[in-house]
Structure formats: C-alpha cells, structure tokens
Amino acid sequence: MAQLILEPGKERSLFRRHPWIFAGSVKQLSGRARPGDTVEVASADGRVLARAAWSPESQIRARVWSFDPAESIDDAFFKRRVAAAVARRAALPELAGQSGLRLIHAESDGLPGVIADRYGDTVVVQLTSAGADKWRDAIAGALVKATGCGRIFERSDSEVRALEGLAPRTGWLLGEASDSPLLIEEHGVRMTVDIESGHKTGFYLDQRDNRRLLGELARDKRVLNCFCYTGGFSLQALAGGARQVVSVDSSQPALDTAAANLALNPQLDAGRAEWRCANVFDELRRLRPRREDESGPAQAGEQYDVIVLDPPKFAPSARHAEQASRAYKDINLQGFKLLAPGGFLMTYSCSGGIGLELFQKIVAGAARDAGRSARIVRRLQGAADHPVDLAFPEGEYLKGLLVQVD
Template sequence: MNKKSTRKSIRLKRNLRARVLEGHPWAYKSEIEKLLPESHSGESVSLQDSRGRFLGSGIYNPKSQIIWRRFSTKEAAFDRTYLQKAITASVAKRTPEACQRLVWSEADNLPGLVVDRFEDILIVQALTMAVDRQTDAIREILTELLSPADIVFRYDAPSRNYEGLDLRVYTASGNTIPSRWVKIDGLEYKLDLVEGQKTGFYLDQREQHRRIAKLAQGKTMLDGFCHLGGFGLQAMKSSAKSVLSVDISKDATAAVVENAKKNQLNIDVETANLFDWLREYENRKFDLIVLDPPSFARNKKAIDGALRGYKELNLRALKMLNPGGILATYSCSQAIDAAAFTNVVRSAAADAHRPCTIMEHTAQPADHPMSLTMPESWYLKGLILRVE
C-alpha cells in the first residue's frame, strides 16, 4: 500500500477560469484559496483544483505574483535527484554544439533555470527562489555532466527582484573571467560572459544569422539594432555587397568594429537611435534590411506603445527598400504574440504602399524549446518579406 504524500499542497479558489486548468504551468497568488506560511518559500508544493484533484508538483514562492510553477505532472520533489534527471534529459535533447542553450526554464521542466554553453564555459541563470536554493546541486550536476572549465552564475537578472532574491555574479572557481574570443558559426566574437547582456550573446538568433546571410549575397544591407554584429558579420562573410550596422549603444558598435576587424570583414558602423536614423536618412535605399530590436513590451501594460514602435520601424524600413528588396523583422517581446506582430507589420506595409510576399515566418531555434501550453515560452517571432 502506498503511503499518503505528506507534501504540502495549495488549492485553487472556486469558480476560476485559471490557465493552469488548461495545462499552463503557472498559478497566481490571486488564484489560491489559502497561502502556506512563508517558511515554505522555495519548496516543492502540489496544486489542487477547487475540488481537491491533483494538478501537478511545483515550486512555491508567496513573494512572487506567480506563486506556483509546475515542474512535474506527478508527485515529485524539486531536489537533487529530480534536478539530475531533468538537467541530463535537457542536455540530451540538444544536438551537441560548442555554443547553445542547454536548459530553458519551464520548457525543460526546470522553472527558473537557464543554462547556456559558450565552448568550455557555462552560464547559469537562477530566476526563481527554488533554483537559487539548489545552486550547489546544480553546480555539481553540471560539472559531472559536462566538465566545464568554469561556470558563471549570472544571478543579476532584474526579474529576480520579483522572487525576493538579491542580484550577484560570481564564478564556480572564484576566478575572474575576462572578455574572450568565442567562435560561433565560423566567426569570432569577443564576448563578456560575466557582465555582457543576457548571458553574453543572443544565441536564439543564430539560425537567423545564417538564414539572412544566404539572402544577403550581392546585396546592400542595413543591420538595425546590430548588437554585436551577428547579422552583418555573417552577411559579409556570405559576400554581401555592403553592410551598415546601426545601434544606439557605443559599446555595441565598438564591439562590431572589433569583431569585424578580427574576422577581416569590412562593415560600416554608426552609433545612433535607429528611430531617429531612419527618419534622418529616409531617402537612402537598401536591398535588405534587418530589424532586430530589444524587447519593447515586457508586460501587458506596454503592449500598445510597443505596437506603435514596431509600426513606425517597419513602415520606415519598408519605404527604404529597393523593389524586390527583403525585410527581415523580428520581435522578442514576450507580451506580443506572433499574430499581433504579423498584424502590425501588415498595417505598416499597407501604409507604406509596399505590397509584400511572406517568404518565411520565423521562430526561436530548437535549443530554445516552446511549450505548447505556455505561450510565454514562444517569445521570439519574425517575418522575412519580399517587397514589391
């Protein structure tokens, strides 16, 4: 006879249409009938519907509005045994590559854990209290599984504040890791893995860098929001006629210049607000324009302003394209879904009087998996358009 579980549980309020009832991995504080004491923060807790039926095992944190995050549809503990199994399974699902995402939070049944690999260095993010508390176990598991030269714990994401966590960055070895050259898809990039944006490089756009490079052959290209130059460098490597990379960050444009020199590629670079630049140089023409801005909407309150921003960017870019030109436009705003983004680009094309053919709908790569029941994990979307 099985022993009855002694694990703590929480229950949904009555008469709710909570998304968790349809398979979403989150439950919100406002949806819970009675909270557990603060002493259970960071622990494994089961969730029940209003009739007491089991909905899954999750990590609990009453400091966060997202009070419960499912990691298993079975009774389970978020402990070293579970972490060992889940991290091993996550790594096994990836095609071995020198630089890639190895763990992607809820999409890999590890809510709040993100692990990126840059050659022999691993970058770990802990975005939930439960993951933060398991740091030692995670370090041991990753060391045993992958034998990295070092692990950088990038515990500096602002979202940690919502979990009641402090911000800090350190390495497993205790050693300082200076900026280093890392080869990604045949190109050298100088990456700051300790203080650079996110975990040092936008790994989620690697496939698009390669895809756009093929389309850029013999073309004049504008790389908007160029960051470290991934789109432009791959395009020049693929024999683009010319590339102009624009970014508002002086550090980013300086990095593009350094990366171009290292790879013996000739790229023009300008430091400017792209919105202002597009207005000032509206009469310039290109065969290919890439728009890959940072997130414009991190929550629902920002959606309207974000859509206006996307509309203006795409409208101005479309007007600058030569007949037969290509626009590759992307959004990483989690709060804006693919349908809304497509609609705003359609509206921009109509206002620009530039009929377009959709060459491709794009999304994030396989190492950033998308959970069917969690739309928030489908954050990256894009369109490649041919313009008449």
C-alpha cells in the first residue's frame, strides 16, 4: 500500500476527523497508487493516521475511508458502513414508512462520494469520487444485502466527476427498467420519479419536511412556487388547502410531469393549480407592481400569501459566490415585493459556495431594498435522512429561511 505523507502541521484536520485531504497538504506519495486506490495517510513525523482513497486529478487529493489506520478497506468494510447507514435511518421514527428515502449521504455516513436513494423497490446510487468509483461493485452488493432491493440504477453523471478525472456513467447495475412508472408517496401525495433523466437521483428528497411545512402554511392562501420542477411543493400546498397555487419553471417537460403528478392525486383540486413555463427572474418582474413612470401605465401587480424560492445551485463552489449572491439577491428582492402583508417567504440555497451566514445577509439585504420589514420565523434544512457529520460542516449544503413580512 502506498503512503501519503502530509506536510508538517497538516495532520490537525485529521485529528478533528475531517475526511478531506487537499493537494496543498500533501508532501509526497511514497509508492505507486492508481486513482481510487487505498493509501495509508501519515504525518510528516511518520505517524500513521488513516486510510483514504487516492485521487490524483482532484484538488481533494484523498478522502478518508477510516480514521483507524489498521482497518481493512474491502468488501466487508462497505457492507458494515452501508448496513450502519441504513440502520441509522431505521431508528428514526419520522422516516418510518417513507417510500422515498436517502440511504447514504456520502461523507456524513462515512462513505465519501457515495449517494444512495431508495424509491420503493429501487435504489439509485451516485458515485462522485475516484474511491467510490473503484468500489462500485462492493457498494452495490452491500446495498442489496442491507435493503433487499432487487433493482439498482447508477446515476453517476454529476459534473463533479470531471474534477476527479472520471467520465459520466449511468445504467442498471442490477435488474432492469419496469414498464410501469416508478411512484413514491410523500405525506399522502403520490408522485413519479424519473431515475434515468430526472434531477439528482430523480427527486429532491432533502425537501421532504419543508414541503410538509408549506402544506401547513398554505390553507386558504395564494401560493407562488418558483423553480417548481415536478411540483413537489405545489402538490403539498394543494394538499394543505391552498386557495390557488401558481407554479413557475423554465422547463416545459418538468411542468408536464408536475401536471401528470397532480393527475395521480384525484383528491387534489386541479382547478386551483396553474403551471407557467417562464424564466423565473423575468416572471417575478412581470408580476410585481409597476409605477407609471417605469414602463407604460401603472399596474397593481400580483400579491401572494406564500412564496417559495427553491432555485438550482447558483454557486457550486466558493469562487462562484459573488455571482451567485447577485442572483439570490435578485429573486429574493422580487419575492419580497410580491408578498402580501403578513405573508411568508420560503427561500432556499443549495449552493455549497454560499454559507448560511452569507445567505441570511443576502435575504436581509433583499428585504431592505424592497422596503419590507421581515423576520426569520424558522431556519430550514434537509430532512433527517440527510444528516450532517459534526466534523464535516460542508455536508450541510441545503439551507433555508422561513421569513414573515409585515
């Protein structure tokens, strides 16, 4: 086994049990290792500290599998780690009976670069690191043993694979596609999941609890859902008794799926739903009140009681933060202008390059520029099947605020 030797002082992050070793922390690699191979990690004074997966193409040169330098990284290791991740979720009452569930949340479950989501009898696995890619078969076998699922689909098509020197890869690892749509049920609402070409692994499981919260807020309210994708928030608002739900997305195929999802739920009043294919930035401006001196005659504009802003990732890394901040500021500013007195803004960022403190400052600036007094009612985060390891705060990518205006 090759040995990765750290620069002096760079072992401190490992003592804090942070699993990433950056290029600047590496003094040398003693021996030969191919991408994904397990290497021994040692401090500059020769102390062996961990075992990690080597990734020479990435700025994250190694990801720690185990902080026990004597632990073997083999098929049995992955069976133990996967079984432990599944057992942790089974111990949480709030996750009982969920037909859509995240089983493995990468570093936060001790499996860097491994995402696994379960939809009914199907597991979708996403491998984003060289180490995870090397152990593909072992991970798939461990998932079968831990879940009993007979179908596993790989969605290793994330852009971050390129940073690891890996080509995208998708396809069935076990089983084959069914003639019937893949369905899940969430808080009494049925939805389809497109595991082959949908976003992420097919669905945004991380927003499960926040969708339920919207349903609780929506009774007799006018709701505007921006970046609605396949309608998860929209359907929960209808289930909660919303008077009207206007849903906006730039993808007509996504809106078609959303409308089809609504049709799967005859208990919901389809007459209260409107689907608009538009650029959200443009649509928010079109809806807002307009003064006579701006462009043509004055318009009263629309007002909504609840607005959801759940955009795609604007800042995949910290170097995109400035540009992303402007985009977040823009949509939140327009959202505040459209809120009725006493209304709620549910606003989110899933960008790793935007921390919670910065996001809150952006939203506060948007409220100020909109001339609205507002307060945070609740801070929002991912569901319980998306845990965050205390030593790995980067795992908390989803952050949100529930804000109420005067």
